[in-house]
Amino acid sequence: MLTAGSGTGSGDAAARGAIRRNNVSVVLRHLRRGARSRTEISRDLGLPNSTVSKLVGELVELGLVTDDERRRAGGIGRPHQAVALRTGARCGLGVEISVNYIRVIALDLPGDVVLDDRAPVEQDRRDHHATLDLAADLVAAALTALRATGTAVTGVTVATPGHVDRDTGVVRLATNLGWSGVPVAAELADRLGPDAPPVRVDNDARLGTVAEHRVAHVPSLLYLTGEVGVAGGIVVDDTLVLGAAHAAGELGHMPLDPRGAACPCGQRGCFETMVGLGTFLSYAADATDPLRDQHRDLEERLALGTARAAAGDARTIRAIDRIAADLGLGLGLLVNVLDPAVVVLGGYFSHLGEALLSRVRAEVTGRVLAPHAGGCDVRLSRLGFTAAARGAAETVLDDVFTDPASFAVPIP
């Protein structure tokens, strides 16, 4: 791309101002990959040392960056990785509303979790009013706690399943929640009151993909997450594939068996009907088994399942095998289509452990035409059920990285 200054010297003060603001943002975004010395920033970005010093100085004044180099100027030896994003100064708040729980996570600029809270959603009080009351209580408590530590909260992003209109903050249709046309952003903002930071809403699987991409350190990635629903996201060239209508990532509704179970979407044999949480639980246990008790915490139930498998329980092992085989079917398809560097299995899949993973890997390798599945690395998520809320918090912070000057934080 062209930038001003590349022509024949007819400079323009306004254009230079825009470039300077952009460069402040570029340096801040570069630090998102980790702390750097000024020399490294200069080399990585191809900028003169003097320019880097000025830009880092601006970021320090904005309260977004710490610069040990400056403090150690009188010291001995060569300082390393002295410029870093400031911890605890400014954070984004992510809220995931799922069928089974609500989770609130705050991330600060370096991406560290500074708050993590969750509450189960009672299955007999799932109308959206009750759920949003509960979400508002959790968020209000989080805001109070963060303010007490002096952390500025930039915004709140809510992750929900289903089709979300990001511009209006309305959940258009979330079948598994039973929500249709719920103005989540407006209702939550109303409950939080005028002093709360702005509230936005986005799709949970998409936000989970953002979080997984941030920790995976690869340019292309496929994320598949399973709970009641199955969905995911695609990253190509370090960019989330949104789709022309912002509808990409409906990985749960790939019709893989014309004689399969009817899916609420209208098709038969959807991937979601084959590998969703309900299918796994019905394979693994009878209806009266504690594994299927919806009043019990989901993560505890999954721990019970993996404990049974580890103890050699045949039915649980068969259930995991069957889910793994069908996961391999759908993932093999997607790897043939997209050839990502990494596939991350999130949500409940990530709780089923190595037994699931080894079987899925073998199945994918057997189905992908490229030798050795093109080197595609199928992994279990280390973020598990936290991915959506983390991704939501990350996207809040994106605003700071894009326009640092608008998000200055006082330095104590």
Place this chain on the structure above:
Amino acid sequence: MLTAGSGTGSGDAAARGAIRRNNVSVVLRHLRRGARSRTEISRDLGLPNSTVSKLVGELVELGLVTDDERRRAGGIGRPHQAVALRTGARCGLGVEISVNYIRVIALDLPGDVVLDDRAPVEQDRRDHHATLDLAADLVAAALTALRATGTAVTGVTVATPGHVDRDTGVVRLATNLGWSGVPVAAELADRLGPDAPPVRVDNDARLGTVAEHRVAHVPSLLYLTGEVGVAGGIVVDDTLVLGAAHAAGELGHMPLDPRGAACPCGQRGCFETMVGLGTFLSYAADATDPLRDQHRDLEERLALGTARAAAGDARTIRAIDRIAADLGLGLGLLVNVLDPAVVVLGGYFSHLGEALLSRVRAEVTGRVLAPHAGGCDVRLSRLGFTAAARGAAETVLDDVFTDPASFAVPIP
């Protein structure tokens, strides 16, 4: 991204030279979208008029661009779209080797076809030596014809099905051709002799995607082409998705029916077994029917098929319907996953016309979760069987657009 000159004035002659070379390329690439006046170029690219004039002047001197504005300097009124890519001066040669035919197409810088030739591949002489002999004859004749018109040929790109190593020019595995480990680039270059332009090889479906994207004018696109095999390509943000191992786009091997036909890839019920050319022909006619006579030209046989459908032949109509329903199954899946702005049906699908298209559209709309299929526009290719050879020629020209100074053409 940062560029030099954006800092605090510590200029660097080498860096300025690199920027200038880049800007010459940016202007040339901008003209690939169509002719422009200098004022328009200046506005579109955010460059001063004086800079644009110098860059256009360089491109005129390189023989790659014509500039009517200069010629008309003494004229009256405001000239429009005076700067254009030069027609007929420099071209890329694309060669498609398919199961049924070899096609050679030359495109000049503005993207116009300046040569189009093809020959059927005799089905009983399909070893790679005979096929490459035939390809070399066609290319040699094309080079002679183009040289006679004074057109410089930048290079030759060969499109083949299967897994191609672009770096070495070796076709690793093309099942439908029966080729394995064929060094196509080296063998063809050997046949053409030392005076011929450089030869490269790439995958046919991928090159077809490049050609379709060039004429579709949308940032995201899914291309599906069918002949003996079924494959395609994906464009996101105006960029072809290559995949981490350059293996993306195996759309023909989506397993859509566990009880379906066995596929040579090892899976069952692959999309290719459901909608490939052989399946359509077997639906539409008995083995002795002229429609299935492999010694007849494929495009003539397809014309015979559509003529029968137009005349109300029930079997042909049922065959088209069945292919359309299965196309809708696989395309619905892909639209749910990727949500492209446009789906282009190429190859033999594009010859089956509106009867196929209307049924496919209805099926896709019924299967995609986003309302109205997210606005996705399913189209028949206008390039048909020429897409792969055109895309091959386009990628040859990419070299010129990336580094114009290395591809100067004498001005007569």
